[in-house]
Amino acid sequence: MSEGVVVVGASMGGLRLAESLRRFGYTGPVRIFGNEGHPPYNRPPLSKDLLSAAEIDFAEVAFPQRSATADVEWNLSAEAVTADLSNQHITISGGEQVSFEHLIIATGLRSKRLGFESFPGERHALRSFEDAKALRSKLGVGSKIVIVGSGFIACEVAATATKLGCEVHIVSPSKSPMDRALGEKLSAVVKLRLEAQGITFHMQATVIELIGSNRLEAVALSDGSTVRCDSLVEAIGSEANCEWLAGNDLDITDGLLCDGSLRAVRASGGSWPNVFGVGDVARFPNPIFDATPRRIEHWNIPTESAKFVGQQIAASYNSIEATVEVFRPLPSFWSDQFDMHIFGLGMSYLADESKLVHGDISGDCVFEFTREGVLVGVVGIGHRSVVQNYRSALER
Amino acid sequence: MIKVNVDMNKCQHYGQCVFEAPNIFKLNEDDKLEYVATADDSELGNIEAAIDVCPMQAIFIVD
Incomplete structure (x- = not known):
């Protein structure tokens, strides 16, 4: 059987x-x-x-x-x-x-979660449809949102919440947002562009305490500052x-x-x-x-x-040979935040060097990422055709 | 024949479909998606693959 x-x-x-x-x-x-x-x-x-x-x-x-x-x-x-x-x-x-x-x-x-036990009601993560529904009800004009983490999901939630009229703060131990995928140079510029849209960054900082009596009122950060908030979004990875x-x-x-x-x-x-x-x-x-x-x-x-x-x-x-014996996928990723359409191929995070190859770093541009001189990834803001054209070079 | 429809309100012009079904989809010089709305039945596998890889799930086969 x-x-x-x-x-x-x-x-x-x-x-x-x-x-x-x-x-x-x-x-x-x-x-x-x-x-x-x-x-x-x-x-x-x-x-x-x-x-x-x-x-x-x-x-x-x-x-x-x-x-x-x-x-x-x-x-x-x-x-x-x-x-x-x-x-x-x-x-x-x-x-x-x-x-x-x-x-x-x-x-x-x-979703990974922060270790704090208290304040379950105003703490959110974003992985499932139900998570999105719960978070949506907290986003509105004047809502104060603290997002912990500065990866793609954190920045996308920040962009969406800002567009809905929320006051948005990002808290992250990293130096600049999405730096693992974008590399140091590009992420530093992207941070400026996100700040210009109204997002406040508290980088190289962590949340050390949740403050409030019946409901979450603020978070205390490792840099000594306190940020008032209505809701906390934990986007610290998976x-x-x-x-x-x-x-x-x-x-x-x-x-x-x-x-x-x-x-x-x-x-x-x-x-x-x-x-x-x-x-x-x-x-x-x-x-x-x-x-x-x-x-x-x-x-x-x-x-x-x-x-x-x-x-x-x-x-x-069916007792036949599969046509492909080894799995060798080319990773691809994208993210839309305000006027930025980020699109990447490969594993830029393996690189030891990055270089601007197209466009202007303060606007739409394309970066090549190499490890020991070998191309391992390409990331663009805009210029999707340019990025797509790297596919065969990356697949080797 | 297969009728293809792309919801251009959803499409973000990532061009993932272009690599799965190059006879149907392309990015033009302005990085915008263009496609042929009617395709030969032999393209079905490619079009289904394009539907699968569309991040915005914007591609449909119309019955």
Whole structure:
């Protein structure tokens, strides 16, 4: 009796995996389990368009589903709590045991949170549709918002909240916003552009105390200052949802360690032949860059990894060779903040040097990023065609 | 034939679709997206791939 493919994670990665299995000719059962109550939806608008909409409508972000995957079994609000890879089954919250021939781990990330215990009501993170709904209700003309963190999500929320009339403060231990991806020179200029739009930065600082009696009134910072606020947004990064895999001879120290074909690596050596990581929970080596396994939190990774894994599995059922043996995706990312359309390819954060190659740094421009003289990334503000044209040079 | 529609209110002209379906989509010299609205059935796989990689989810096949 075939138990087919079981996918844990009912978000974009799970959906694309199901589509890929069908496209490459796998006709057996596909069962998907996810802890959220919603079917798969697109997360990027959560910090942008959706967060500024007058009415938040789930239909705006729901992924359309295709007829090819109509027979896929979706189990929502069904969290996987343990896995037994040797005996090929997982256990769902509530106790149900589900057997598999192939297991796909696509459980994604959750927001990291600050350590403070108090003031739960005014503290927000932004990862899910429900998070966006809760935060939207706090954004309005005159609201004072403190955002902790200065990565892409932090800056996108800051831009959206500013446009809605909020007074926005960013607090971050970094030197300048998005500096990991943009590099030191470009992020310093981007900071000036965001300040000109009205955002106040408290850089190289952390929140040391939340102040207020019944409700949050202010935050105290490590630089000695106090910032009054109505709401706190914690945008300090993400961590992988892989604790449920403990006890299975895996490396889950920072996401699920996978080999070059995205199969889960056994801590004792070799890989599980029938267990794969998909999306931003997977930590894998990318031969475009080097042999170091990394998690990549960019939007294109769930789709590309799901396509790759779906093809591997479908090929194994049909006893044919998959056309591609090693996963080597080119990361791409983008961010829209006010009049800035940031778009990047590759891994600029690996670079030891960056150089302006197009445009003017105070306006639309393109930077090349190199490591030991080898191109590893390109980031532009505007000039999307110029950035896109680097694709083949980066893919090598 | 396949009818393609791009919601130009959503489209941010990132051009991800251009690499999946180069016969259908292109960025013009002003970095704006242009596309052909009717395509041969043989383009279905490419167009579906373009739909998948569109960050704004702005591309649709019209029935």
